[in-house]
Amino acid sequence: MNSLKILEESSLTEERLLPVAINITDDERRMIREAADYLEKKYGSFENREFVTQVHQLASYFLPDRLLKKLADFSSDFSKDQYGALIFKGLFDIDQEKIGNTPANWQSADYSKFNAYGFACALLHGGLPSKPVQYYSQRKGGGLIHAIIPDDKMRETQTGSGSATDLYVHTEDAFLKHQADFLSFMYVRNEEQVPSTLYSIRSHESIREDFRPLFDPIFKIPKDANLQNEEEETETLDAVLYGNQKLPFMRFDAAEQLFNPSIQQTDLAHHALNKFWQEAKHLIYSDFTPQAGDVILVNNHLCAHGRSAFRAGVKNVNGVELNCEKRIMLRMMSKVSLMDMRAHTLTEDPFFVIEEHLGKNFKNFQ
Ligand SMILES: [Fe+2]
Numbered sequence: 001m002n003s004l005k006i007l008e009e010s011s012l013t014e015e016r017l018l019p020v021a022i023n024i025t026d027d028e029r030r031m032i033r034e035a036a037d038y039l040e041k042k043y044g045s046f047e048n049r050e051f052v053t054q055v056h057q058l059a060s061y062f063l064p065d066r067l068l069k070k071l072a073d074f075s076s077d078f079s080k081d082q083y084g085a086l087i088f089k090g091l092f093d094i095d096q097e098k099i100g101n102t103p104a105n106w107q108s109a110d111y112s113k114f115n116a117y118g119f120a121c122a123l124l125h126g127g128l129p130s131k132p133v134q135y136y137s138q139r140k141g142g143g144l145i146h147a148i149i150p151d152d153k154m155r156e157t158q159t160g161s162g163s164a165t166d167l168y169v170h171t172e173d174a175f176l177k178h179q180a181d182f183l184s185f186m187y188v189r190n191e192e193q194v195p196s197t198l199y200s201i202r203s204h205e206s207i208r209e210d211f212r213p214l215f216d217p218i219f220k221i222p223k224d225a226n227l228q229n230e231e232e233e234t235e236t237l238d239a240v241l242y243g244n245q246k247l248p249f250m251r252f253d254a255a256e257q258l259f260n261p262s263i264q265q266t267d268l269a270h271h272a273l274n275k276f277w278q279e280a281k282h283l284i285y286s287d288f289t290p291q292a293g294d295v296i297l298v299n300n301h302l303c304a305h306g307r308s309a310f311r312a313g314v315k316n317v318n319g320v321e322l323n324c325e326k327r328i329m330l331r332m333m334s335k336v337s338l339m340d341m342r343a344h345t346l347t348e349d350p351f352f353v354i355e356e357h358l359g360k361n362f363k364n365f366q
Contacts, residue, residue, distance in 0.1 A: 017202050018285060019085040019296075019303075028064045029090060035062035036092075036119040046118030047144055052132055052351065059126030071127035074299070075182070075336070080247060083200045084302025087288060088295040092120050094188055096292065102189065102313075102326040105151040105161065111143065114188070114330055118145050121184045121332045124297055130182045130334035135353045136362055137173060137223075138333075144351075148185075148329040150312035158224070158255045160331070169199040169284055169306040170253035172333065175223045177238075177359045178341035179251065180333035183298045183305070187290040191315045191324035195289045196296060197306040201250045203283035207241070213272035214241040215248070222256045222263050223357055236358040240273065249301035254280075290329075300333075 024032075039058065043051040051058070060068065067088075074086055094117075103109045111118075122132050122144070134141040146160070154161035158168065173179040185196070204211075217239050240257070241248040256263070258273050265273060286308060290296065298305055315324040335341060335353075344355035346365065354365040 016283075017081060017083050017200065019083045019087055019198055019200075019288070021087040021089055021288070022067070022070060024067075024088055024090045028067065029093065031062070031064050032092060032120055032123070033116075035123065036116040038062075039119045040116055043119075045115060046122050049351075051119075052122065052144070055122050055126030055131065056129040059123045059129070063123055063127050067124075068127050071124065071297075074297070075128035075130065078244070078247060078249075078302065080202060082299075082302065083198075083202055084299040085198050085200065085305075086297045087290075088124070088297065089291075090293050091124075091295045092117060092186070092293045094292040096189065096325075099188060099328070102149060102328055103147075104149075105153070106139070106147045106149050109147040109149065109328075111145070111147070114145060114147065117186055117188065117330055118332070121145065121186050121295065121330065124184055124295065125182060125332060125334040128182060128334070128336070130336045131338060131351065132332055132334045133180070133338075133351045133353055135173065135176075135180075135333065135355075136365070137176065137353070137356060141352055144332060146331045148327075148331055150310075150326050152312070155312075160329075163310055163312040166309045167197075167306040168253070168255035168259070169197055169280075169304040170224075170255065171251055171304045172300050173224075174251040174253040174256070175221045175357055176353075176355045178335070178344050178353060178355050180300045181336045182334045183300050184330075184332045184334075185290075185296045185298070185305070186330040186332075187292055187294045187296075188328040188330060189292055189325055190290050190327050190329075192310050192312065192327055193289050193315065194310040194327060195286045195308055197284050197286040197308060198288075198296075198298070199280060199284045199304045199306075201241075201248060201252075201302055203285075204279060207246060207248060210275050211241070211272070213268060214276060215239050215245065218266065218269045219257060219273065220263050220265055220269070221251065221253075221358060222260055224253065224256055236360070238358055240276070243301070250304070252280075252304055
């Protein structure tokens with residue numbers, strides 16, 4: 001891991017590109033809070049379809065101008081200077097008492113407690129503009145926000161519920177053709193002070209000649225650890241890099257594509273991936289430790305995410321280990337276009353994605 005300082009307000013003074021942090025002012029935070037309160041009164045839930053359908057117009061109306069401009073730039077800038085992650089520091093005041101004790105797992109979370117945060121996150125996606133959607137491949141849909149909570153029974157897994165091992169950097173749902181375009185991670189609680197890890201394809205100085213095979217559809221892209229393999233995995237292959245040849249996008253999951261023991265890449269594919277990883281692993285950024293109320297917004301085609309191993313429910317105060325409430329993070333995913341993925345959404349709900357693996361839908365929806 002390198003030790004780089006986070007950039008404040010895009011002051012690109014260092015040679016290497018880093019995520020941009022935006023300090024939310026008191027006035028901006030108040031505007032967002034008031035917007036969430038108003039929208040909650042008007043629409044009830046952030047899942048309300050009328051709200052989600054109008055989220056772009058509502059974002060333009062309610063979000064501070066400075067943030068709207070940053071969101072618009074972020075969504076259409078794929079340049080060499082675009083890291084692919086924006087950090088909004090102090091976007092929302094979190095009422096820790098109202099949240100109460102952290103539940104044992106995501107299945108037992110009370111989502112009504114997160115309703116105002118759902119509105120705030122949806123407005124960020126709306127301002128890009130991008131539309132909040134849900135994926136059957138993640139928690140069978142489960143709504144537009146997923147609570148990511150360490151679960152003791154899942155400690156060792158490469159999932160959001162894990163904690164005891166490093167969660168390798170990955171773009172979300174790398175095994176889908178229509179993976180989310182943007183992700184937001186709102187930190188409700190992080191008393192353990194777990195740093196987040198980010199890795200941008202733009203952190204490579206250049207796309208070298210020996211990375212060229214990564215543009216070819218020769219790679220096995222296995223489904224992730226959340227999904228049980230009930231049947232034999234089909235041998236669908238895809239590329240790791242795509243889009244522009246000089247400034248590409250990526251679908252990359254180190255744990256699944258390189259280190260999954262049940263997946264045998266061909267020698268050519270393995271060699272190319274390994275070369276890529278040998279450079280990429282030194283470009284991982286892990287100097288930002290999110291605090292309650294911070295939001296990280298990620299372009300899922302440019303920037304991968306992960307997290308270091310940690311002990312859930314244990315904080316360190318001046319060298320003394322004390323029990324604390326376990327971490328809670330809220331993830332929202334969005335797509336810029338509902339039309340492009342229409343073959344992979346429910347007939348009656350274009351916001352519900354039913355793709356299972358690289359262009360193939362779940363059988364129960366075919
Ligand atoms: Fe993830």
